[in-house]
Amino acid sequence: MFDFTYYTPTWVVFGRGASAQTGALTAAAGARKVLIHYGGGSVVRSGLLDRVKASLKGEGIAYVELGGVVPNPRLSLVRQGIELCRREGVDFLLAVGGGSVIDSAKAIGYGLTNEGDVWDFYDHTRRAAACMPVGAVLTIAAAGSEMSNSSVITKDEGMVKRGYNDDLCRPRFAVMDPELTLTLPDYQTASGCVDILMHTMERYLSSGDHMELTDALAEGLMRTVMEDARILRDDPQDYEARAEVMWASSLSHNGLTGCGSDGGDWVSHGLEHELGGMFDVAHGAGLAAVWGSWARYVYRDCLPRFVRFAQRVLDVPAEGSQEETALRGIEAMEEFYRSIRMPTNLRELGVRPTQEQLETLARMCSAAAGGAKGSAKRLREADMLEIYRMAL
Amino acid sequence: MFDFTYYTPTWVVFGRGASAQTGALTAAAGARKVLIHYGGGSVVRSGLLDRVKASLKGEGIAYVELGGVVPNPRLSLVRQGIELCRREGVDFLLAVGGGSVIDSAKAIGYGLTNEGDVWDFYDHTRRAAACMPVGAVLTIAAAGSEMSNSSVITKDEGMVKRGYNDDLCRPRFAVMDPELTLTLPDYQTASGCVDILMHTMERYLSSGDHMELTDALAEGLMRTVMEDARILRDDPQDYEARAEVMWASSLSHNGLTGCGSDGGDWVSHGLEHELGGMFDVAHGAGLAAVWGSWARYVYRDCLPRFVRFAQRVLDVPAEGSQEETALRGIEAMEEFYRSIRMPTNLRELGVRPTQEQLETLARMCSAAAGGAKGSAKRLREADMLEIYRMAL
Numbered sequence: 026m027f028d029f030t031y032y033t034p035t036w037v038v039f040g041r042g043a044s045a046q047t048g049a050l051t052a053a054a055g056a057r058k059v060l061i062h063y064g065g066g067s068v069v070r071s072g073l074l075d076r077v078k079a080s081l082k083g084e085g086i087a088y089v090e091l092g093g094v095v096p097n098p099r100l101s102l103v104r105q106g107i108e109l110c111r112r113e114g115v116d117f118l119l120a121v122g123g124g125s126v127i128d129s130a131k132a133i134g135y136g137l138t139n140e141g142d143v144w145d146f147y148d149h150t151r152r153a154a155a156c157m158p159v160g161a162v163l164t165i166a167a168a169g170s171e172m173s174n175s176s177v178i179t180k181d182e183g184m185v186k187r188g189y190n191d192d193l194c195r196p197r198f199a200v201m202d203p204e205l206t207l208t209l210p211d212y213q214t215a216s217g218c219v220d221i222l223m224h225t226m227e228r229y230l231s232s233g234d235h236m237e238l239t240d241a242l243a244e245g246l247m248r249t250v251m252e253d254a255r256i257l258r259d260d261p262q263d264y265e266a267r268a269e270v271m272w273a274s275s276l277s278h279n280g281l282t283g284c285g286s287d288g289g290d291w292v293s294h295g296l297e298h299e300l301g302g303m304f305d306v307a308h309g310a311g312l313a314a315v316w317g318s319w320a321r322y323v324y325r326d327c328l329p330r331f332v333r334f335a336q337r338v339l340d341v342p343a344e345g346s347q348e349e350t351a352l353r354g355i356e357a358m359e360e361f362y363r364s365i366r367m368p369t370n371l372r373e374l375g376v377r378p379t380q381e382q383l384e385t386l387a388r389m390c391s392a393a394a395g396g397a398k399g400s401a402k403r404l405r406e407a408d409m410l411e412i413y414r415m416a417l
Numbered sequence: 418m419f420d421f422t423y424y425t426p427t428w429v430v431f432g433r434g435a436s437a438q439t440g441a442l443t444a445a446a447g448a449r450k451v452l453i454h455y456g457g458g459s460v461v462r463s464g465l466l467d468r469v470k471a472s473l474k475g476e477g478i479a480y481v482e483l484g485g486v487v488p489n490p491r492l493s494l495v496r497q498g499i500e501l502c503r504r505e506g507v508d509f510l511l512a513v514g515g516g517s518v519i520d521s522a523k524a525i526g527y528g529l530t531n532e533g534d535v536w537d538f539y540d541h542t543r544r545a546a547a548c549m550p551v552g553a554v555l556t557i558a559a560a561g562s563e564m565s566n567s568s569v570i571t572k573d574e575g576m577v578k579r580g581y582n583d584d585l586c587r588p589r590f591a592v593m594d595p596e597l598t599l600t601l602p603d604y605q606t607a608s609g610c611v612d613i614l615m616h617t618m619e620r621y622l623s624s625g626d627h628m629e630l631t632d633a634l635a636e637g638l639m640r641t642v643m644e645d646a647r648i649l650r651d652d653p654q655d656y657e658a659r660a661e662v663m664w665a666s667s668l669s670h671n672g673l674t675g676c677g678s679d680g681g682d683w684v685s686h687g688l689e690h691e692l693g694g695m696f697d698v699a700h701g702a703g704l705a706a707v708w709g710s711w712a713r714y715v716y717r718d719c720l721p722r723f724v725r726f727a728q729r730v731l732d733v734p735a736e737g738s739q740e741e742t743a744l745r746g747i748e749a750m751e752e753f754y755r756s757i758r759m760p761t762n763l764r765e766l767g768v769r770p771t772q773e774q775l776e777t778l779a780r781m782c783s784a785a786a787g788g789a790k791g792s793a794k795r796l797r798e799a800d801m802l803e804i805y806r807m808a809l
Contacts, residue, residue: 033425236661272677273630
């Protein structure tokens with residue numbers, strides 16, 4: 026078991042009608058002027074934005090608004106937000122939306138409290154010294170950004186997608202009302218479930234030490250999310266399954282399922298980040314499309330973990346060789362992805378990169394990692410190119 | 418599923434040699450003058466206290482000391498601590514020890530930041546408005562006080578043991594070095610494992626709604642702790658098992674294993690609190706001594722949960738009636754307690770109350786709960802008396 030730190034300071038208010046508490050939570054955080062940050066029209070159409078505003082008004086908190094966050098949130102809007110907040114004297118960032126909106130708010134928070142270009146943090150040329158406090162009203166269960174230290178932003182020029190992790194950005198509070206997710210399109214629900222699973226799988230399918238307790242929690246979480254994803258495929262209105270998936274989104278990426286591990290592998294995320302930047306695909310779907318190829322490329326180098334994954338998460342019976350068991354686990358996971366109508370290759374994802382694009386993806390993925398990445402197996406540019414090819 | 422809030426702001430630093438970071442963590446918390454609070458001689462003899470002092474000195478942090486905390490920590494020492502800290506201008510409370518020391522520090526924290534008698538909070542006649550910040554260097558895996566909102570104090574006059582729960586007291590940081598627990602006596606290790614298990618069992622064996630995800634995490638935690646308790650019975654020097662038990666102590670009582678539940682039952686804790694007050698027994702051992710009798714008294718009223726507990730935690734095969742399965746689960750749990758040399762009744766605990774004492778215990782337990790307590794089954798004084806009698 027490796028030593029670890031664990032820090033999840035976010036105040037979570039979970040349940041039906043929780044968004045009514047947004048104003049009180051924002052006031053308790055000491056906010057006086059808030060940026061309400063959001064994405065497209067759904068939070069407007071559903072009336073959520075109006076309810077959030079009323080809740081802030083009820084506490085006498087002033088606000089300005091900035092909508093327009095898109096999936097794979099853009100640096101250009103982050104820069105707009107930084108300017109707007111400076112001009113307006115904003116002291117708290119309230120994200121109303123999913124991971125993209127929360128990630129964008131975190132980026133604005135870094136930009137507001139540090140000199141220089143905010144992209145530096147995402148480009149990993151320096152670290153932030155502070156972040157303006159962020160709160161979240163969650164509308165999509167997927168990224169776990171509502172409790173995590175992660176923020177992923179896409180630079181418009183060249184569509185470069187990069188993540189920056191820092192405890193400074195962990196939200197002060199997260200309002201989680203599962204009812205807000207009842208109307209999500211099926212594709213987004215399934216993509217969210219893959220994202221949630223992958224946040225734990227990245228930590229679980231890695232070399233180095235592990236902890237039985239963390240493994241038990243991770244296995245329980247993965248099994249539950251898979252079960253709930255199937256329930257929601259058949260009945261998107263199932264509140265209990267929505268609630269479990271929403272809570273799992275937080276627990277899967279707040280650090281809990283990695284305590285004692287080596288920090289995780291994260292190559293699948295790296296491969297997807299380049300795809301997401303270049304082709305603007307849904308994050309979870311992109312992960313599903315590359316995972317099987319990654320897994321087949323690396324499983325022999327991380328055999329005990331893949332065997333455990335197969336047996337404890339996917340109920341693969343213990344017969345045949347370890348390699349056979351591991352492979353059956355990978356197949357069972359891909360079968361699960363297909364069962365919730367998620368892609369298992371780039372073609373099913375709707376992406377057909379040219380040879381040149383494949384090489385660019387691999388080169389950028391490798392460069393973003395400083396040359397090599399991965400714990401299950403350490404991978405370089407040529408490995409990444411091979412995985413992209415396997416995933417075609 | 419019930420709505421819930423979840424708030425675990427404690428910065429956890431976990432691993433070998435973690436106590437060296439105490440000074441830096443205390444400085445980061447803004448402390449200038451610290452009370453080092455501890456119990457008996459073991460932290461002195463082991464050199465831990467000196468290392469903690471050196472770590473504080475290294476950061477230029479002044480400190481005063483107050484040792485002498487005993488299991489079932491006393492209100493009289495809390496009052497001494499409050500006076501000392503007022504006199505010395507202490508602004509941070511550093512608990513070096515187990516749950517008793519942390520609980521005592523929390524009580525001092527309430528006393529320092531609120532007017533009037535600190536016992537009022539434990540007597541539930543009013544709530545605290547603040548608590549001076551607490552940090553913990555953990556030396557015993559059991560109570561989970563290093564991340565929890567709980568503090569349990571025993572009033573010397575009449576030996577009345579009462580708990581007070583408030584998010585205000587959740588520690589700012591917790592330093593957890595499993596090596597510090599390698600030398601614990603077997604009885605204390607086993608008693609700690611029971612305490613850890615019971616914090617989740619109290620939440621799990623309750624009526625009302627539950628959540629599959631929370632149940633999966635709870636079951637994983639309980640199975641892991643039972644396995645580790647057996648490992649430590651045979652090899653107290655097993656670092657991995659010590660580490661898992663230590664981390665489980667935090668996760669079992671920080672709220673994680675109760676999300677979505679009705680808050681839990683907590684009658685076993687209530688019954689033990691009276692025993693602990695009157696007979697000064699080890700908390701975990703006291704819980705083990707009353708749990709079986711409580712379970713037999715209530716299981717028919719909470720049958721689905723006891724059946725699930727039997728099957729998922731204790732591997733009782735699904736044969737016979739639900740009642741038979743539930744009873745086999747209770748028997749299996751008692752067998753586990755015996756396997757780690759924990760008592761399953763008062764006699765084995767070393768306590769032989771008189772008829773009058775039994776009646777006093779039941780009367781006080783009922784009065785502490787305002788007349789009735791319990792979620793698996795709502796219990797009153799007569800019920801509590803019957804359970805104490807069953808446990809003789």
